[in-house]
Amino acid sequence: MTDTEAVRLLDCEDVAWFRDQPEAARGAAAALGRRIGLGEQRSSQLVLAVAELAGNIAKHAVDGSLLLRVVRNEAVAGVEVLAVDGGPGIADVPAALKDGMSTTGTLGIGLGAVGRLADSFHIHSQPGLGTVQLARFWPRPTHPSTAGEPAVGGITRPIGGEQVCGDAWAARKDTGEQPPAPHPGNAAAPPASGATSWSALTGTRPLPPHPRTAPAPGSSARPARPGRPTAVRAAVAGPGTGVLVMSCDGLGHGPMAAVAAQAAVHAFRTGTARTPEQAVEHIHRALRGTRGAAVAVARLEPDGRLLFCGVGNITAALVTRTSRSTLLSHPGIAGHQMHQLHTYEHHVPRHGILVMHSDGLSERWTHSDLAGLLHHPPALIAAALMRQAGTRRDDASAVIAQAAR
Known part of the structure; x- marks a missing residue:
């Protein structure tokens, strides 16, 4: 992540999860392709x-599900498909992707065909644990901005019985310039189809950013050592393009929790805060009048410097193949009661990732659970983590940001 062009981000709109519903998934995919203007031929390929993915889940998987969602950048919209299952896994993935390979007596062209049809296709499988697959479809002709994988990706899942999720995540670039207004629905966990926007429900407006941008006298500018957080009295954004990442858990679950989460997303995306502490303060003011939320914001910079500020029960950690370092958050509820905020400075190791998730995922995971996934796109890592640690007793969300490679 060395400049604005090198940092790729996608806004995600989670549309629907499907479990044991292959017909419904196909119908929703067709409708989604038409809705975003994917084109007749491309929609048919989707x-x-x-x-194929839903059929494989039905034939082979244990506790499998499929997520359809819209992905957007500044120029074009597409469709992303995530297929997640709990087993039995694929012993030889390269062989399974070859035409003619089958374990059920069929022609065995399915996964290879998905890989050819999709603009990008990623799969991770482990025998006895399960398989996670990600396929992305863009309109034709393909826009140049769709090349490459985004630096940040996440996933949300509502508690059983609910159609909307009270958890959300979002990411944006920061170059010191005013961000453009977001496209309607460009968020990680939008209101359900036909739902009123959060601003109409709450009657609130975006607030100006907190004015503090300069360091306090005597504050240290020394970089943090890997694995050793440094408290920063008044953090300042560094040079180059930074990436701000937010994770939010609206209090409780259901529509009112979703209202709070979307208020946080809107405030985060439309604000001009350059540091995590400023962003959390801004979100705190925007959430007044809502249920409130746990909120954490991180800023990743091109040299590996990371600034972090969190309030409430958002779990955050830096993960490598050999280690997991937990980032410190403070008690409180954004929108209701917060103590004095603290920003901590860390260093993201090369090839390391930042993980943030709500308490819809257990904290009982280790770096070894993700060690074989670090080369995959962030959204696939997030889906695998949710499969591994998701509790299903609450709304759940996970967001992953990758360091520069």
């Missing part, structure tokens, strides 16, 4: 891929 439906074929969804049919």
Whole structure:
């Protein structure tokens, strides 16, 4: 992440999860392709891929599900498909991707066909644990901005019985310039189809950013050592393009929790805060009148410097193949009661990732659970983590940010 062009981000709109519903998944894929203008031929290819992935879940998987969602950048919208299951896994993934390979007596062209149809296709499988697959479809002709994988990706899942999720995540670049207004629905956990926007429900407006941007006298500018957080009295954004990442858990679950989460997303995306502490303060003011939320914001910079500020029960950690270092948050509820905020400075190791998730995921995971996934796109890592640690007793969300490679 060395400049604005090198940092790629996608806004995500989670549309629907499907479990044991292959017909419904195919129908939703067709409708989604039409809705975003994917084109007739490309929509048909999307439906074929969804049919294959959903069919594999039905035939092979234990506790499998499929997520359809819209992905957008500044120029174009596409569709992303995530297929997640709990087993039995694929012993030889390269062989499974070859045409003619089958373990059920079929022609065995399915996964290879999905890989050819999709603009990007990633798969991770471990025997006895399960498989996670990600396929992304863009309109034709392909826009240059769709090349490459985004630096940040996440996933949300509502508690059983709910259609909206009270958890959310979002990411944006920061170059010191005013960010553009977001496209309607560009968020990690939007209101359900036909739902009123959060601003109409709450009657609130975006607030100006906190004015403090200069360091306090005597504050240290020395970089943090790997694994050793440094408290920063008044953090300042560094040079180059930074990436701000937010994770939010609206209090409780259901529509009112989703209102709080979307208020946080809107405040984060439309604000001009350059540091995590400023962003959390801004979100805190925007959440007044809502249920409130646990909120954490991180800023990643090109040299590996990371600034972090969190309030409430958002779990955050830096993860490598050999280590997990937990980032410190403070008690409180954004929108209701917060004590004095503290920003901590860390260093993200090369090839390391930042993980943030709500308490819809257990904290009982280790670096070894993710060690074999670090080379995959962030969204696939987030889906694998949710499969590993998701509790299903609450809304759940996970967001992953990758360090520069």
